[in-house]
Amino acid sequence: MKILVCISSVPDTTSKINFTADKTAFDKNGIQWVINPLDEFALTKAVKLQESQGAVVTVLNVGEALTEPVIRKALAIGANEGIRINADPKDSFSVAKEIANVAQTGGYDLILCGKESIDYNGGAVPGMVAQLLNQPFVNACVGLEVNGGEVTAVREIDGGKETISVKLPAVIAGQKGMVDEKDLIIPNMRGIMSARTKPLHIQEATGSEVKVHGVSYDSVPARAAVKMVTPDNLDELVRLLHEEAKVF
Amino acid sequence: MAVFVYAENINGVYKKAAFEAVSYAKAVAEKTGETVTAISVNPTDSSDLLYKYGAEKVINIKDEGLKNFSAKAYAQAVSEVADGNVLVFPHTTDASSVAPMLAIMKNYSLITNVLEAPESISPFQVKRRAFSGKGFMHAKADTQGVIVTVSQNAFGVKENTVSGTEEVKNLTVTNEDTKVLSHEQSSGKLDLKEAEIVVSAGRGMKGPENWGMIEELANVLGAATACSKPVSDIGWRPHSEHVGQTGKAIAPNLYIAVGISGAIQHLAGVNSSKTIVVINSDAEAPFYKSADYGVVGDAFQIIPELTAKIKALKG
Ligand SMILES: Cc1cc2nc3c(=O)[nH]c(=O)nc-3n(C[C@H](O)[C@H](O)[C@H](O)COP(=O)(O)OP(=O)(O)OC[C@H]3O[C@@H](n4cnc5c(N)ncnc54)[C@H](O)[C@@H]3O)c2cc1C
Numbered sequence A: 001m002k003i004l005v006c007i008s009s010v011p012d013t014t015s016k017i018n019f020t021a022d023k024t025a026f027d028k029n030g031i032q033w034v035i036n037p038l039d040e041f042a043l044t045k046a047v048k049l050q051e052s053q054g055a056v057v058t059v060l061n062v063g064e065a066l067t068e069p070v071i072r073k074a075l076a077i078g079a080n081e082g083i084r085i086n087a088d089p090k091d092s093f094s095v096a097k098e099i100a101n102v103a104q105t106g107g108y109d110l111i112l113c114g115k116e117s118i119d120y121n122g123g124a125v126p127g128m129v130a131q132l133l134n135q136p137f138v139n140a141c142v143g144l145e146v147n148g149g150e151v152t153a154v155r156e157i158d159g160g161k162e163t164i165s166v167k168l169p170a171v172i173a174g175q176k177g178m179v180d181e182k183d184l185i186i187p188n189m190r191g192i193m194s195a196r197t198k199p200l201h202i203q204e205a206t207g208s209e210v211k212v213h214g215v216s217y218d219s220v221p222a223r224a225a226v227k228m229v230t231p232d233n234l235d236e237l238v239r240l241l242h243e244e245a246k247v248f
Numbered sequence B: 001m002a003v004f005v006y007a008e009n010i011n012g013v014y015k016k017a018a019f020e021a022v023s024y025a026k027a028v029a030e031k032t033g034e035t036v037t038a039i040s041v042n043p044t045d046s047s048d049l050l051y052k053y054g055a056e057k058v059i060n061i062k063d064e065g066l067k068n069f070s071a072k073a074y075a076q077a078v079s080e081v082a083d084g085n086v087l088v089f090p091h092t093t094d095a096s097s098v099a100p101m102l103a104i105m106k107n108y109s110l111i112t113n114v115l116e117a118p119e120s121i122s123p124f125q126v127k128r129r130a131f132s133g134k135g136f137m138h139a140k141a142d143t144q145g146v147i148v149t150v151s152q153n154a155f156g157v158k159e160n161t162v163s164g165t166e167e168v169k170n171l172t173v174t175n176e177d178t179k180v181l182s183h184e185q186s187s188g189k190l191d192l193k194e195a196e197i198v199v200s201a202g203r204g205m206k207g208p209e210n211w212g213m214i215e216e217l218a219n220v221l222g223a224a225t226a227c228s229k230p231v232s233d234i235g236w237r238p239h240s241e242h243v244g245q246t247g248k249a250i251a252p253n254l255y256i257a258v259g260i261s262g263a264i265q266h267l268a269g270v271n272s273s274k275t276i277v278v279i280n281s282d283a284e285a286p287f288y289k290s291a292d293y294g295v296v297g298d299a300f301q302i303i304p305e306l307t308a309k310i311k312a313l314k315g
Helices: A037-053 A065-077 A092-106 A125-133 A189-197 A231-244 B016-032 B071-081 B095-106 B212-221 B229-234 B264-270 B286-290 B299-314
Strands: A002-006 A009-011 A033-035 A056-063 A081-086 A110-114 A137-147 A150-157 A160-167 A170-174 A200-204 A212-219 B002-006 B035-041 B057-062 B086-090 B109-114 B125-130 B135-141 B146-150 B165-170 B178-185 B197-201 B224-227 B254-258 B275-280 B293-296
Touching: A002 A037, A002 A092, A002 A125, A009 A065, A033 A037, A033 A065, A037 A056, A037 A065, A037 A110, A037 A137, A037 A170, A056 A065, A056 A092, A065 A081, A065 A189, A065 A200, A081 A092, A092 A125, A092 B095, A092 B109, A110 A125, A125 A137, A125 A170, A125 B071, A125 B095, A137 A160, A137 B071, A137 B095, A150 A170, A150 B178, A160 A170, A212 B109, A212 B125, A231 B275, A231 B293, A231 B299, B002 B016, B016 B035, B016 B086, B016 B146, B035 B071, B057 B071, B071 B095, B086 B095, B095 B109, B095 B146, B109 B135, B197 B212, B212 B224, B212 B254, B212 B299, B224 B229, B264 B286, B275 B286, B275 B299
Parallel strands: A002 A056, A002 A110, A056 A081, A081 A200, A110 A170, A137 A170, B002 B035, B002 B086, B035 B057, B057 B165, B086 B146, B109 B146, B197 B224, B197 B254, B254 B275, B275 B293
Antiparallel strands: A009 A033, A137 A150, A150 A160, A160 B178, A212 B135, B109 B125, B125 B135
């Protein structure tokens, strides 16, 4: 079984988000890059399938050279090989196109993604890849078992969950719950050492068209100063919420 | 031409997000001088509910093959009836799974998580959520056809009653790839992403046995409940309640945070809330910097008292 895990390299979750002075781009200065946290669930699931079913796991990133440490980290977590498609990712469509190109020639049984990347919050790449490959797509996956040519997936729905069986090949977008948080793999020294010798292929991008451009960016406006109420004056809090904020 | 909108229903019943999407479509249509056509799959609710928000036409797709949800089959069905230049979806879990597939089928641009009416129509440009609520992006589509998904509780539901007509469309879409084995919908529980008020609690509650008072406050307010990430990691509350950068992003009118420190990753999921109340025993909790109202004190005393006072006010 061959699994392709698509990972994005995103600002560490504690990063303050700044934009360039002309507000036309995200300011990458001083940013620490990490594997998109939602992708980590998918990657860990793939490594578990490698251990239990002998799956071969390829990690794929569409990005410039600066994402290589993140790909190496995925190799240290347990992926067998890495691919970097050399491109500065500009929108979901162009990224999905590059991924679909790799998938088409690679003959993967299962493509795993994170549901959404925490930088641009597109949540669009996995579904686009599925359609480009004409494969079934399961989003917001919180549980996955592989049985032969099928998977049983649990997907989150608004206000509940649903268990479905899906024929392979398929594209599945995971999130927290796909594996337990405590099972996320933190690379150990052996993993880090072996990652250095695992293959990391660099391929040139096909240069897909970009359909959506970010023309400008804004920061979130600051809230007005907090109004403090003492615990012995909850009547005042109720009054403020009722009369000032008018929320009930 | 028309602006098309996908009106999502759950078991035939329209979601609030569907009314919000129709309201959004109407705002777009007013700019383009077009009308709104809503598309729904196997609804049981009356189309009157959609006319109320500005849909002049409702196309009801009837298809047994679509009884169970499949992103691909739903995208196929919608693509057969939608032919406008702008297609509006709510950013619900299901609709935001259908939209990317449809964007490929129709060769349209896709802009997700939009917050406001478009800044311009041709080219289509709109403000959207980015960086997990830590910033905004003004996104421009390069194609004529565009699909947007509207972030829940951002644009709002706006009544705008029109007289409408209904069309039933019988389709037979094949859905062979996926088979539903079981479906659990918690009935009677408010959907967290749709809720106007959310009462949320963190590790400060000390244990799952103390959530009764949180639920009681939520009950009195008609609110949904949520939690911080460590709380769902330890298993005190289900994953589905975890809000934040790696959990759900929500934008209720009122967010009450009890015993939550207000780490940057937590804020990323809740800072779009219109009013934030923070209750914490630690006066230095970072959350106060992002709150509108704050109380420093013991939640175990404050919450029952606050619940009683709100109950009294509501009579
Ligand atoms: C990659 C990554 C992603 C993350 N994503 C998310 C996310 O999506 N969502 C999220 O929430 N977090 C996320 N986090 C975790 C985040 O950094 C914080 O650890 C978390 O939000 C803290 O939760 P908490 O406030 O419940 O717990 P704590 O930090 O332990 O805070 C408990 C608070 O309760 C107060 N308290 C204690 N007793 C009482 C009492 N009796 N009455 C009143 N107050 C009391 C304390 O003073 C303290 O402020 C993420 C972290 C990482 C590394």
